[in-house]
Amino acid sequence: MQKIIPFLWFDNQAEEAANFYVSVFKNSKINNVTRYGDAGPGPKGTAMIVTFTLEGQDFYALNGGPMFKFTEAVSLYVNCETQEEVDKLWNTLISGGGAESQCGWLKDKYGLSWQIIPTALQRILGGPDPVKSGRAMQAMLKMQKLDIKALEAAYEGK
Template sequence: MPQLVPNLWFDTQAHDAAEFYVSVFKNSRIVHVAHYGDAGPREAGSVLSVDFELDGQPFIGINGGPEFTFDEAVSFKVPCADQAEVDYYWDALLAGGGEESQCGWLKDRFGLSWQVVPDALGELLGDPDPERASRAMRAMLGMRKLDVAALRAAADG
């Protein structure tokens, strides 16, 4: 199977977004920047697209115009080993004008949605004791940034 490559449509901010994401995720880089030529439809020399990698996962950002914008129907999950990683990615992705949502979701300053999720969440929500799982779920539903200690305490009753 070929590797899937998410293509992110921006108005004019593809290069700025790629630089931002590369600064947030370790082992990431901008691979290639293409520019519009004389054929348009944008001004010649302006950025058409940016190929970049986030920890080995390729992405393309395209400056396609204002016709399409991001919404929560598509998001990227950031699995986090512990609370320190949750805190890092939450703060980094919100930097510069992002917006908190609920249950570990946020929008970055470009409007792209992310789910910053501790690995412990799956363990807690999938607990064989349905009461523990239910308590963890109720706790999660009341949170913005997920708090591993608070989720565990809720599960424990």
């Protein structure tokens, strides 16, 4: 059993969001849906807690009502091996009402923040030459969705 599990609070879209996330990522599944009963506080039969797994990471989602909202202070960081993976995840996660932000960050239609980050970024920004890494950083700061080729070109001074 995973010791630390992210617990996501939704107004009333926990089951919808979990199903969406499971459809986005490979090796993902809904594990269980616990529904409200006669005692409430939610409507009988609606999802109370949804447990799901994305790429081996377990999550809980709660329909807890409108008391709390997601903020950028917490985000889900996704390592992407290729530009194709970055593009696919980016486009899927912003679909249906999500919003682009800066430097590889976005909010999905449920308000949850994601970082869609190519694994190459650590190599590029953490390279041994601070001038090259600085150019790449300046390029990244102008981007919304990250572009690996543009970051590498900036690193090389092209």
